[in-house]
Amino acid sequence: MSRQSFKVCFCFKRIFKIKGAEPPDDIKRLFEQYSENGTMTLEQLHTFLLNFQEEKATKEDAQAIFNSLKHLNIFQRNGLHLEAFFRYLFGDLNPPIPSKVHHDMEAPLTHYFLYTGHRSYLTGNQLSSYCSVDPIIKALRKGVRVIELDLWPNATKDNVDVCHGGTLTTPVELIKCLRAIKDHAFSASEFPVVITFEDHLTST
Structure with a gap:
């Protein structure tokens, strides 16, 4: 919570406290899980980094986080309280997950969410645009793993x-x-490509 002062009627000064963003409930519950009596110690922060963040963090890494927050008036000598922990989570020392595979990729395909395209062949709108490779x-170059193709007989009924x-x-x-799928399927990812066909080749 920061403070700002303003002159009132040119004769005296008043100090107002500006309330910062309130940590959401899930952050509060997480902090309670890894703290005690409202304070997260160095050891507890290290445990949080290992068990929850699943980082290969050392106590020196946890100490670096402590040191980065010491200049703030929200830091306590014995550890982090909720506001400092909240500040750390959304600060530069806790960047987003790198854009690389970090999950177990040995499970069956049905265990995963797939990056999926819809009418992957359209260059524009779904009513009047061109279809193209x-x-x-x-x-595929963006890493899409599911390509959808709608199959129709051509005008002379001798091709698809x-x-x-x-x-x-x-x-x-x-x-x-x-051919385009064959040539570019693995340009961005080594994982399988699924092709879905919407078949309109035979009349029912």
Whole structure:
């Protein structure tokens, strides 16, 4: 909580306290889990880093966090209280998870959420845009793992096109889409690519 002072009627000064953002309830519960009597000690912070954050942190790392907060008036000599802990969580010493795989990737495919494309072949809107391999390649280069293709017979019924049926979208040949997937499937990720086909080739 910071303080600011203002002159009132040009004759005396009043000091107002400005209340900062209140830690949300889940942060409060987390702090209570790893603290005692409203204070998180160096050892408790180290335990938090190991068990909750799953970091390969040393006590020196925990001490560095303590040292970074000592200049703030929210720091207590015996450890961190809630506001200091909250400040640490959303500060530079606790950056976002790096953009790399950090989970166990040996489980069956059904155990994971997949980065999924929808009508991956469209260059624009779903009613009148062109169908192309370019959006498919772009998606794969971003790490998309599920590509959706809508299959329709071409105008002469002797080949397969990919398009959004019943609209004015301009089709692209299926073989071109499959070649693009083959060439770029693993340009951004080593993990499997799933191709979903919406089959409109046979009438029911």
